[in-house]
Amino acid sequence: AQTVTQSQPEMSVQEAETVTLSCTYDTSESDYYLFWYKQPPSRQMILVIRQEAYKQQNATENRFSVNFQKAAKSFSLKISDSQLGDAAMYFCAMTEGNQFYFGTGTSLTVIP
Amino acid sequence: KAGVTQTPRYLIKTRGQQVTLSCSPISGHRSVSWYQQTPGQGLQFLFEYFSETQRNKGNFPGRFSGRQFSNSRSEMNVSTLELGDSALYLCASSLGSIREQFFGPGTRLTVL
Numbered sequence A: 001a002q003t004v005t006q007s008q009p010e011m012s013v014q015e016a017e018t019v020t021l022s023c024t025y026d027t028s029e030s031d032y033y034l035f036w037y038k039q040p041p042s043r044q045m046i047l048v049i050r051q052e053a054y055k056q057q058n059a060t061e062n063r064f065s066v067n068f069q070k071a072a073k074s075f076s077l078k079i080s081d082s083q084l085g086d087a088a089m090y091f092c093a094m095t096e097g098n099q100f101y102f103g104t105g106t107s108l109t110v111i112p
Numbered sequence B: 001k002a003g004v005t006q007t008p009r010y011l012i013k014t015r016g017q018q019v020t021l022s023c024s025p026i027s028g029h030r031s032v033s034w035y036q037q038t039p040g041q042g043l044q045f046l047f048e049y050f051s052e053t054q055r056n057k058g059n060f061p062g063r064f065s066g067r068q069f070s071n072s073r074s075e076m077n078v079s080t081l082e083l084g085d086s087a088l089y090l091c092a093s094s095l096g097s098i099r100e101q102f103f104g105p106g107t108r109l110t111v112l
Helices: none
Strands: A003-005 A010-014 A019-021 A024-026 A033-039 A046-052 A064-069 A074-079 A088-096 A099-102 A106-111 B005-007 B010-013 B019-024 B031-038 B042-050 B053-057 B064-068 B074-078 B087-094 B107-111
Touching: A003 A088, A003 A099, A010 A019, A019 A106, A024 A074, A033 A064, A033 A074, A046 A064, A046 A074, A074 A088, A099 B031, A099 B042, B005 B087, B010 B019, B019 B087, B019 B107, B031 B074, B042 B064, B074 B087
Parallel strands: A010 A106, B010 B107
Antiparallel strands: A003 A024, A019 A074, A033 A046, A033 A088, A064 A074, A088 A099, A088 A106, B005 B019, B019 B074, B031 B042, B031 B087, B042 B053, B064 B074, B087 B107
């Protein structure tokens, strides 16, 4: 069974500091995609960053970057220079074919 | 281009009733997926429709059904509502692959 695990239910970070959110996954497939989604209190889910499993290079999107360790099935999200607007629930997700699997989420608090 | 819209945004029903939720995808998008989000179970995939056909289905009972119209708008129906059906129901659309999906704001269903 495909699973996505986020072991940190809550995290906090000082404004302007860096924080890393952890995610591990399990799959027997070689072709899959990994995602980090952000869900602010307004509830609109927003894609933060995406990683194709066949690409070795870690994806980067402005202040957001991932550390993709394929052999370890690990996919962590690093947020640099944290801003108050980064406060949200962050979901790690994986897709195989046309099925989507989400982790349970990490609630990130940004402390001014 | 307008985003994914969902109606209604909030809904209150009683046990045993049925409910229909609507999702209008981004213009040009042909794939619509539905997800249930609860505090206990997190985000779970319900089903995906592509060009009026159900392409994928999650592990939910038959009380949960959906359909897609020729204009790609989708409806989700839940019959014989149970207390445990109280959740935020999210819809997401994409051109074809769910790897490129965009989420709507959700419909908050409360079952009393």
